[in-house]
Amino acid sequence: MSTNFRELLFTPERRAKAEAWQKTLRERLGANLPKHQAEITYVLGVSRERMCVRQILALEQEPEAGSVQGHERMMFLMNQLAEGLAMQARFREAAELTRSQPHREEYLRKAEALEARGQDCRCPIEMTMPSAFDAKGVTLPARIKCEVIFDGEFLVTLSHCQFCGGLLAATQ
Numbered sequence: 445m446s447t448n449f450r451e452l453l454f455t456p457e458r459r460a461k462a463e464a465w466q467k468t469l470r471e472r473l474g475a476n477l478p479k480h481q482a483e484i485t486y487v488l489g490v491s492r493e494r495m496c497v498r499q500i501l502a503l504e505q506e507p508e509a510g511s512v513q514g515h516e517r518m519m520f521l522m523n524q525l526a527e528g529l530a531m532q533a534r535f536r537e538a539a540e541l542t543r544s545q546p547h548r549e550e551y552l553r554k555a556e557a558l559e560a561r562g563q564d565c566r567c568p569i570e571m572t573m574p575s576a577f578d579a580k581g582v583t584l585p586a587r588i589k590c591e592v593i594f595d596g597e598f599l600v601t602l603s604h605c606q607f608c609g610g611l612l613a614a615t616q
């Protein structure tokens with residue numbers, strides 16, 4: 445389990461990328477400018493990742509690591525770590541690390557949406573619903589914006605298509 449987490453997070457590519465981010469992030473987030481909530485979430489995700497990694501490494505050294513309590517604590521930390529990665533839009537890694545099946549499914553869904561960023565399901569953009577007040581019905585947008593996320597570089601809007609149930613990602 446911990447090996448998996450090391451392979452995932454401590455690769456040379458990941459380290460290089462993390463270092464490259466630092467500068468951009470300082471420029472973008474360090475300035476005293478209003479920030480989008482998604483950017484704040486991202487920064488909190490970076491802190492959460494660091495904190496969890498520290499705690500996981502410490503727990504591995506403790507004698508209680510092999511006990512039931514140690515195991516439960518590790519599960520908890522892995523879930524927290526996965527959430528920290530998800531807060532940085534790192535959904536593939538989050539899906540691999542979480543011990544919660546519903547969360548894994550949600551992370552995978554978002555990972556797939558992000559990987560297909562800019563693609564559209566080609567459903568109509570509006571839908572007409574029956575209305576008690578208007579015989580012609582009421583026309584509503586078929587895409588419901590559900591979330592804005594920041595991936596370290598771009599703000600990405602996730603929308604839910606009411607026709608096909610697809611999750612669509614578009615860079616703002």
Ligand SMILES: [Zn+2]
Nearest residue numbers: 565567605608
């Ligand atoms: Zn659709």
